[in-house]
Amino acid sequence: MRLNSVVSAFAFGLILGAGLVLSGMADPDRVKAFLDVTGAWNPSLALVMGGAIAVAAPAFYFARRRGSAMQGCGISPAGSAVVDGKLLLGAAIFGLGWGLAGICPGPGLVLLGYGARGALVFAAAMVIGTRLAGFFAPPEDA
Amino acid sequence: MSIVIEQAVLEEALAGGVFIGLAAAGLLLVNGRIAGISGIMAGATGPQPKIWQWAFVLGLVAAGAAAALLGRALPPALGQEPLPLLAVAGLLAGFGTRLGNGCTSGHGVCGIARLNPRSLVATCVFMLTAGLTVFVTRHLLGHG
Numbered sequence: 001m002r003l004n005s006v007v008s009a010f011a012f013g014l015i016l017g018a019g020l021v022l023s024g025m026a027d028p029d030r031v032k033a034f035l036d037v038t039g040a041w042n043p044s045l046a047l048v049m050g051g052a053i054a055v056a057a058p059a060f061y062f063a064r065r066r067g068s069a070m071q072g073c074g075i076s077p078a079g080s081a082v083v084d085g086k087l088l089l090g091a092a093i094f095g096l097g098w099g100l101a102g103i104c105p106g107p108g109l110v111l112l113g114y115g116a117r118g119a120l121v122f123a124a125a126m127v128i129g130t131r132l133a134g135f136f137a138p139p140e141d142a
Numbered sequence: 143m144s145i146v147i148e149q150a151v152l153e154e155a156l157a158g159g160v161f162i163g164l165a166a167a168g169l170l171l172v173n174g175r176i177a178g179i180s181g182i183m184a185g186a187t188g189p190q191p192k193i194w195q196w197a198f199v200l201g202l203v204a205a206g207a208a209a210a211l212l213g214r215a216l217p218p219a220l221g222q223e224p225l226p227l228l229a230v231a232g233l234l235a236g237f238g239t240r241l242g243n244g245c246t247s248g249h250g251v252c253g254i255a256r257l258n259p260r261s262l263v264a265t266c267v268f269m270l271t272a273g274l275t276v277f278v279t280r281h282l283l284g285h286g
Contacts (some may be wrong), residue, residue, distance in 0.1 A: 098235060105236075
């Protein structure tokens, strides 16, 4: 069962990564064109989020009713619903980084697979940033 | 402002989004986990990594490697960005997602899909600051 969960996690990472490549989310130029609403705006990436949510939402509804995953383990509990300063500050800082390079964490890892030097720098910095945040403000969940 | 819309790009975006949604649904229903990439990555590189977290991260990296092997060109922008800028962007992305407990996948897809108001707020905030950042760097500073 443990092996199955490792294999399925790899497979879902692979599928998600393929989605990021196919959708254009792993293309920093297209991401910036999406974020650049006052320039030559390319709204296509709104469909990525819309499509993903439309597919995922029924799964979340079903999982909540069912209460356990197919491998027998529980469903990871929904985190806090409280909007606090940490959430707002963290989201704002993340957006700053996303807008600077046009890369968010998933595409950062996908681009690492391309073997690009820039992606290695981004991914390594991202891991360091994660550790720094854990140092300054230990997260409540894992 | 002008709007650029190409049919093929829209279809790819929607198809890619469906893949992302399927992966999030699969990880939830099969593994019982939320497909929040920043959180999984932080777990994998943290003090108590789980094997499934590394498997998921490696799956993402493998998708990039497979795309390269299948001849999909590396996005040209990546070769042009100065490495210090990528380092700063990566630091901010890692720090911010850990502090705010999620990124585009965790808040933007999974959180909104399960109707969590916290994720909706976070998504609006990071979209706003990302848009402002692009506005400042592109139109005020003339970079990228």
